[in-house]
Amino acid sequence: MERFSTEFLNATIKTWQPYSAVPLTSKDAMEITETYLEYLNEVQSEIGERNYPFTNFVYKFFDELIADLVEQNQISQCQFCGDFFPINNRQKTKKYCSPKYEGKDCGKKARNKIDYERHKEERKAKARKTTKEWREFYREMGIEK
Numbered sequence: 001m002e003r004f005s006t007e008f009l010n011a012t013i014k015t016w017q018p019y020s021a022v023p024l025t026s027k028d029a030m031e032i033t034e035t036y037l038e039y040l041n042e043v044q045s046e047i048g049e050r051n052y053p054f055t056n057f058v059y060k061f062f063d064e065l066i067a068d069l070v071e072q073n074q075i076s077q078c079q080f081c082g083d084f085f086p087i088n089n090r091q092k093t094k095k096y097c098s099p100k101y102e103g104k105d106c107g108k109k110a111r112n113k114i115d116y117e118r119h120k121e122e123r124k125a126k127a128r129k130t131t132k133e134w135r136e137f138y139r140e141m142g143i144e145k
C-alpha cells in the first residue's frame with residue numbers, strides 16, 4: 001500500500017508547482033509532504049505554555065491548520081504518541097504510527113501498555129519476586145549490593 005494516494009500527490013504538485021522552476025514529480029511531492037509533516041510534528045511536540053497572548057495567537061493558527069488537515073482526511077493523529085501521519089483513502093481507520101511508514105510501532109506499544117494495565121498486579125508481584133531472588137543470590141555469593 002502506498003503511503004500517499006495519487007490524488008493527494010497530484011494535489012500537492014498543483015499547490016507547489018508555482019514555486020518551482022522545474023516540473024515537480026510524485027517523488028518531489030512525497031518529499032515535500034514528509035518534510036512538512038516532520039516540521040508539524042516537531043512544533044506539535046514543542047508547544048508549551050499558552051499563557052502569553054502572542055504564543056497563544058500563533059498556536060491558534062497551528063491548531064486550525066491541523067484541524068483542517070484532519071477534517072479533510074489528509075492526516076490523522078497517532079493514539080499512542082500524538083504524532084500526525086498522512087492517511088490515504090484506504091487507511092482511514094489507521095490509529096497508530098507504523099514501522100513501515102513512520103519508523104515506529106506505536107500499535108505494538110499501545111497493545112503492550114493495555115496488556116500491562118490489565119495484568120499490572122501480577123507483573124509487579126513477579127518483578128518483586130525476581131528482585132528478592134536476586135538479593136538472595138547476591139547474599140549467597142557474598143556480593144555486597
Ligand SMILES: [Zn+2]
Binds near residue numbers: 078081082083096097
Ligand atoms: Zn505514534
